[in-house]
Structure formats: C-alpha cells, structure tokens
Amino acid sequence: MADPVIRIEKLFKEYVTEAGTVPVLRSVEFNVMPGEFVAIMGASGSGKSTLMNILGCLDIATEGNYLLNGRDINHMDRDELALLRNRVIGFVFQGFNLLPRANLADNVALPLIYRGISRTERLEQANQMLEKVGLGKYGQSRPNQISGGQQQRVAIARALVNQPKLLLADEPTGNLDTKTSKEIMALFTELNQREGITIVLITHEPDIAAYANRLIRLADGRIVYDGPIAHADAEHLESTS
Amino acid sequence: MITAMLSEAWMAMWANRLRTILTMLGMVIGVGAVILMLAVGQGAQQQVQASIASMGSNLFIILSGSTTSGGVRMGGGATPTLTVTDAQSLEELPSVAAVAPSSPGVAQLVYGPNNWSTQIIGTTPSYLQVRDWPLSAGSVFTDSDIRSATRVALLGQTVAQNLFGDESPIDKTIRIKNSPYLVLGVLAGKGQSLDGRDQDDTVLVPVTTAQNKLFGTQFAGTVRFIMAQADSADAMPRVEKSINELLRQRHRIRDGADSDFSIRNLTAMANTAAETAKVMSLMLGAIASISLLVGGIGIMNIMLVSVTERTREIGIRMAIGARGKDILLQFLLEAIIISVIGCLIGVLLGVGGAYGVQAAAGMAVEVTVNSIVTAFAVAAAVGIFFGWYPARKASMLRPIDALRFQ
Known part of the structure; x- marks a missing residue:
C-alpha cells in the first residue's frame, strides 16, 4: 500500500487568549491516502478550520x-513551508481570495511566479488551467467582472496550476448558490476521479459532503466519526450551518 | 523572477496612482532641492574661486598708513608714505617674486567721438605678473618707458570696448586729460572682483607718467600702494615679516612706534571668502537634505499603510507559496521604484530649476555630475532604508494571520 499523503498523529492545538488557553484540537489522528476524497464536517468551533489551516501549512x-x-513539517522553517504550499498543496477558499487588481490569467499564474517560471510559460500554463475549468475565454477579465461560481473556478485553476498532490478546500461552496455549488462539486469529483488528486474539503452541508468518499466528523476538537460516507449515521451527516 | 516582481510592484503602484504620485512628490522635491541648492552653492563657490584666481596669487598689498600729525591721527592712506624706491628695494627681498607700485587716479579718456571715464593706474610692468594678468593683444610698456615717463597706455577690455568698439586699439592714440597716449596693448578679460567691481574697467600707464604728467603729486615719487607677490604660499608669513622690517627701517620708524604703512594679505582674505562660500554651499545642501529625509519618511509612511491595507493580499500570496523574502522583495521594490523615479524627476526639475535661476536671477550655478550621482545614490538609499521596515513587517506576517485579516 502507498504511503499516506497526510498522516497526523495526536495533533493538539491550543490558542492562548487573555482568558487562558483554549484547546481547539485534542488528539486528532488520521491518515489520508493518495486519491481519497475526504469531507470534514463539524459545528462552528469544532476545530475544522484550524485543522484545515494546519493541513495547509x-x-x-x-x-x-x-x-x-512523508515529510515531517514540524521541523521545517518558513521558507520550506512556503515551498510545500507552492508545490504540494493547492488551496481553495470560501471567499475565493483572488487578487482584485490582476486579471484572471495573472491570478492563476501567481503561484508560478514564486516558482521562478518565465512570463510566457506562466501565461500559457495559466490559460490551459482556465481552459480546464471552463473559463478559457476569460483570461483578460478581472475577478469583479465574473460571477461567484466563475471566481471559484478561477481559484481552483490557481490551486491546480502547480500540479499539487493535495487539494484543500475550505467551504468552497459556502458563498455559492445550489446550482453553482453542484457545478463546482462536479469539477472536484472530476479532478479526483480523472486525475487522482487527493481532496480534503470542509463543508457544512450534507449534500456537498456526499460528493466525497469518506467523512470525518469533528466535535469539540475530537474526531467523532471517521469512515466511508455511505456508512455514516444521519447524526454525523447532519447540517451544521 | 525579478521582472515578475517588478511588474507586480508596478501594478500595485498603478492601482494607487494618486497615492504613488504624492509619495513620489516628496522624493521629487527633496532631490530637486538638493540638486538646485548644490548647483547654486557650487556656482557661488566657483565664482569666488574665479575672482580669487583673477586677483593674482600669494599677494600682499602695502598701503600708506596712518600718520600722526600733532596728536591728530590721520586715516590710512591719508599721507602717501610709500615710494617707488620702496618698491624697488622690496624686490631685493628673498622669496619676493614681483613688486608693483601703484598710483591710481580717475580721468576721462577720449578717442574720436567716444569718451569714457575710468580708473587709471600708474604702475610698472611687474603689475601684470603680480596680478597674473596677460595681454590679449599688443605689448607691455618697458622699463625705459618708466624711466622717461612716456605717454603710453594698456587698456582693459571694458575700456577698449567703450572707446573702440570692434576696432583694434593697438597703436591708436587716445587722449587722457587732453594729452595724447599711444595704446600699446589690451589686457585680457578678468571679470568681476570679489567685491563685484569690473576689473576690466581700467587703464595702466607707467608709474612715472601717472606721477609726473597725469595726476601730479604733492610728494614726489610717492605711490598710493604697492603690490607684492611672494613666490609661494608657504613663504607668505616670512615675506610679510621681512617687508615689515625693511619698510620700518627705510622709513626710520623707532621701535614701539606705529608703522606708517599697513600690509594686507589678500590671499588670506580670499581664502576666508572661499571658505565662507563653501560653508554656505554645504549649509544649503544640508537644508535641502532635510527635505529628502522628509520625502523618505513619506515613503515609509505610505508603505506602512500599504502593507496594512494589503495584508490580505499578502496572506493570499503566502498561502500559494510566496516566501517571506518574496514579499519583502515586492514591497522593497515598490519603495525603490518610487524613490528612483522620484529621483529622476527630481534631477530633471533640479537641473532645470538651476538653469532657470541662472536665467531669471543671473546667478551663477554649477550642476556637477557629482551632485547628480550623489542625489541618486542617496535617493536609492532612502528608498531601501525607509522601504525596508514596512517590507520586513509584511514579510514577517504569519500566513494565517494575514489571511484572516479583514
């Protein structure tokens, strides 16, 4: 069996506030194997976003x-972590997080800048990625000229432009309507099935989670369910929004 | 990589055009002021130096001093006590290069329909050596002219211009106080003296001619002042001392009594003037540098605002793989671009302003390559110095904090 993409062991996270330390994650443990499509659910404050941020370095x-x-990130410095974020991880955010000033092609090409790739090659790869997410004609548009669903596609294109092994999506459909959400999830499914990209996704909604193969349910910083989505109880699948 | 960074920086600056331009304006004014002030200062310095050079080097001027007559002290030069033979005896002193007695007066000159009033100096050919003053045409009168007090003259440029226009004055005869004088030569142009007089507005005649034929004098053989030149700057204190001793001896002045002459070291005075000009120039530069500093602080201010405003952007960039140094470079580049472009415009404005001042106010200006290079180097340094802190602040942000920033 192949090595896991993600392997976390006894993960704790505490925040230090004026009121004292607040534990957010308590001994979280799981592996994610290559090609898996994992949905993480949990109520607000369950620690899922914190978990996601840690997974995303x-x-x-x-x-x-x-x-x-297979590499221990605890012993890495800031530059090495930046390199991992650039090459190994693709990140998709709820709020898209595109640069409003740059056109779509430049937005998608942004991770390539930090890889030191020439401008012509950057734009070529960026346009290929835009093509892939169905926005090939929009390279010169600005983020505010397109719809939210399209912006999320651009963000996915940006996440994919460095051919990462792992795609992390933090409530990628949280700002989208049902129809657009379905389109985005179809794109994720396609990336997972056709290209074998490992996907870890946070969501509130059971029907979004249903696109995944595996569900991890967090409550109070602990894993309360980890298994195939098909076997999950209704309780573990219930909406958290 | 660096070109990508440059275009990124350019984009960010373009997005905030007005702010960028205003920030730049601080640099423009700072650099422009430095260039302009240095140009004005250097111009003044050059002018002073040119005046000093035109005066002649290592120069003493010996003036007839005050005399006391029945308890009444007369002012300096009231009684002529110096004579041509004093001058001749000074020539014998060691380290004295040349001595020129001078007997000045004012008279009207006439040539054809033109006339002109000017200062006429009766002197010897040594005067030209002492003043370091070559002829532009013709020849100098000789010692035999002095012995026989012939009516010959050398004209300064201004006099030649006013009497002759474009005509050559050589071998022409002019009239001074109704007597004919043969023009032997024309002096080269010397320009203004330190106190702003036109040095070319003068005529030289043999000292004997001035004494005996032109002005006459109460005391035969006396001159108003004597100019003496030491053969080196080092010898000046020694020469001053020996002149003093010799003249006291010749004038039979008892020990302890006041001299009836005074010796002025013109070089020392000139050096003071040069020093003053230099200090002025430095001061102008220093004041202008303050505006450059203020411009730099303006850059820092704006960059800090910019970093705060773009914290989220920094977070996004970090999330997709920007290292701290990439972020540092991006913001540093923005600061440097602002200061370098500001500097370029400032140089243009400063140089333009300097020549504008020259044209409008008639002030001498001197734009040196040095001042431009310095201004440029300082501007780049200011950009790096004041851009560094905000850029570093941006690069030290934790990705998660930057991303969460609203």
Whole structure:
C-alpha cells in the first residue's frame, strides 16, 4: 500500500487568549491516502478550520506530528513551508481570495511566479488551467467582472496550476448558490476521479459532503466519526450551518 | 523572477496612482532641492574661486598708513608714505617674486567721438605678473618707458570696448586729460572682483607718467600702494615679516612706534571668502537634505499603510507559496521604484530649476555630475532604508494571520 499523503498523529492545538488557553484540537489522528476524497464536517468551533489551516501549512500545531507526503513539517522553517504550499498543496477558499487588481490569467499564474517560471510559460500554463475549468475565454477579465461560481473556478485553476498532490478546500461552496455549488462539486469529483488528486474539503452541508468518499466528523476538537460516507449515521451527516 | 516582481510592484503602484504620485512628490522635491541648492552653492563657490584666481596669487598689498600729525591721527592712506624706491628695494627681498607700485587716479579718456571715464593706474610692468594678468593683444610698456615717463597706455577690455568698439586699439592714440597716449596693448578679460567691481574697467600707464604728467603729486615719487607677490604660499608669513622690517627701517620708524604703512594679505582674505562660500554651499545642501529625509519618511509612511491595507493580499500570496523574502522583495521594490523615479524627476526639475535661476536671477550655478550621482545614490538609499521596515513587517506576517485579516 502507498504511503499516506497526510498522516497526523495526536495533533493538539491550543490558542492562548487573555482568558487562558483554549484547546481547539485534542488528539486528532488520521491518515489520508493518495486519491481519497475526504469531507470534514463539524459545528462552528469544532476545530475544522484550524485543522484545515494546519493541513495547509498555514498554521502550526501546538503538539503532535504532521507528515505531509512523508515529510515531517514540524521541523521545517518558513521558507520550506512556503515551498510545500507552492508545490504540494493547492488551496481553495470560501471567499475565493483572488487578487482584485490582476486579471484572471495573472491570478492563476501567481503561484508560478514564486516558482521562478518565465512570463510566457506562466501565461500559457495559466490559460490551459482556465481552459480546464471552463473559463478559457476569460483570461483578460478581472475577478469583479465574473460571477461567484466563475471566481471559484478561477481559484481552483490557481490551486491546480502547480500540479499539487493535495487539494484543500475550505467551504468552497459556502458563498455559492445550489446550482453553482453542484457545478463546482462536479469539477472536484472530476479532478479526483480523472486525475487522482487527493481532496480534503470542509463543508457544512450534507449534500456537498456526499460528493466525497469518506467523512470525518469533528466535535469539540475530537474526531467523532471517521469512515466511508455511505456508512455514516444521519447524526454525523447532519447540517451544521 | 525579478521582472515578475517588478511588474507586480508596478501594478500595485498603478492601482494607487494618486497615492504613488504624492509619495513620489516628496522624493521629487527633496532631490530637486538638493540638486538646485548644490548647483547654486557650487556656482557661488566657483565664482569666488574665479575672482580669487583673477586677483593674482600669494599677494600682499602695502598701503600708506596712518600718520600722526600733532596728536591728530590721520586715516590710512591719508599721507602717501610709500615710494617707488620702496618698491624697488622690496624686490631685493628673498622669496619676493614681483613688486608693483601703484598710483591710481580717475580721468576721462577720449578717442574720436567716444569718451569714457575710468580708473587709471600708474604702475610698472611687474603689475601684470603680480596680478597674473596677460595681454590679449599688443605689448607691455618697458622699463625705459618708466624711466622717461612716456605717454603710453594698456587698456582693459571694458575700456577698449567703450572707446573702440570692434576696432583694434593697438597703436591708436587716445587722449587722457587732453594729452595724447599711444595704446600699446589690451589686457585680457578678468571679470568681476570679489567685491563685484569690473576689473576690466581700467587703464595702466607707467608709474612715472601717472606721477609726473597725469595726476601730479604733492610728494614726489610717492605711490598710493604697492603690490607684492611672494613666490609661494608657504613663504607668505616670512615675506610679510621681512617687508615689515625693511619698510620700518627705510622709513626710520623707532621701535614701539606705529608703522606708517599697513600690509594686507589678500590671499588670506580670499581664502576666508572661499571658505565662507563653501560653508554656505554645504549649509544649503544640508537644508535641502532635510527635505529628502522628509520625502523618505513619506515613503515609509505610505508603505506602512500599504502593507496594512494589503495584508490580505499578502496572506493570499503566502498561502500559494510566496516566501517571506518574496514579499519583502515586492514591497522593497515598490519603495525603490518610487524613490528612483522620484529621483529622476527630481534631477530633471533640479537641473532645470538651476538653469532657470541662472536665467531669471543671473546667478551663477554649477550642476556637477557629482551632485547628480550623489542625489541618486542617496535617493536609492532612502528608498531601501525607509522601504525596508514596512517590507520586513509584511514579510514577517504569519500566513494565517494575514489571511484572516479583514
């Protein structure tokens, strides 16, 4: 069996506030194998966003191990983490997080800048990616000229432009209507099935989670369910919004 | 990579055009002021130096001093006590290069329909050496002209212009106080003296001619002042001392009594003037530098605002793989571009302003490559210095905090 893409062991995360330390994640443990499509659900405050940020190397756990692609990120410096975010992870946010000033092609090409790729090649790859998400004609448009669903497609194109192994999506459909959400989820499913990209996605909605193969349910910083989505109880699938 | 960063920086600056331009304006004014002030200062310095050079080097001027007559002290030069033979004896002193007695007066000159009033100096050929003043045409009168007090003259440029226009004055005869004088030569142009007089508005005649034929004098053989030149700057204190001793001896002045002459060291005075001009120039530069500093602080201010405003953008960039140094470089580049472009415009305005001042106010200006290079280097340094802190602040942000920033 192949090595897991994500391997986390006894992960703790605490926030230090004026009122004292607040535990957010308590001994979270799971593996994600290559090609898996995982949905993480949980109520607000259950720690799922914190978990996602740690998985995305944007934040560091207080305690525990996180091996990404077999490499322990606890011992990495800021530059090495930046490199992982650039090459290994693609990130899709709820709020799209496109640069409003740049056109879509430049937005998609942004991760390639930090890889030191020439401008012509950057734009070529960016346009290919836009093509892939069905926005090939919109390279010169600005983010505010297109719809939310289209913006999320651009964000996905940007996440994919460096051919990452792992795609992390933090409530990618949270700002979208049902129809557009379905289109975005169809895109994720296609990326997962056709290209074998490992996807970890946070959602509130059971019907979005249903696109995944596996469900992880968090409550109070602990995993309360981890298994195939088909076997999950109604309780674990219920909407958290 | 760097070109990508440059275009990113350019985009960010373009997006905030007005702010960028205003920030730049601080640099433009700072650099422009430095260039302009240095140009004006250097111009003044050059002018002073040119005046000093035109005066002649290592120069003493010996004036007839005050005399006391029945308890009444007369002012300096009231009684002529110096004579041509004093001058001749000074020539014998060691380290004295040349001595020129001078007997000045004012008279009206006439040539054909033109006339002109000017200062006429009776002197010896040594005067030209002492003043370091070559002829532009013709020849100098000789010692035999002095012995026989012939009516010959050398004209300064201004006099030649006013009497002769474009005509050559050589070998022409002019009339001074109704006597004919043969013009032997024309002096080269010297320009203004330190106190702003036109040095070319003068005529030289043999000292004996001035004394005996032109002005006459109460005391035969006396001159108003004597100019003496030491053969080196080092020798000046020594020469001053020996002139003093010799003249006291010749004038039979008892120990302890006041001299009836005074010696002025013109070079020392000139150096003071040069020093003053230099200090002025430095001060102007220093004041202008303050505006450059203020411009730099303006850059820092705006960059700090910009970093705060774009925290989210920084978070996005970090989330997709920007390293701290990429962010640092991006913001640093913006600061440097602003200061370098501001500097370019400032140089253009400063140089233009300098020549504008020259044209409008008739002030001498001197734009040196040095001042431009300095202004440029300082501007780049200001950009880096004041851009560094905000850029570093941006690069040190934690990705998660930057992304969450609203």
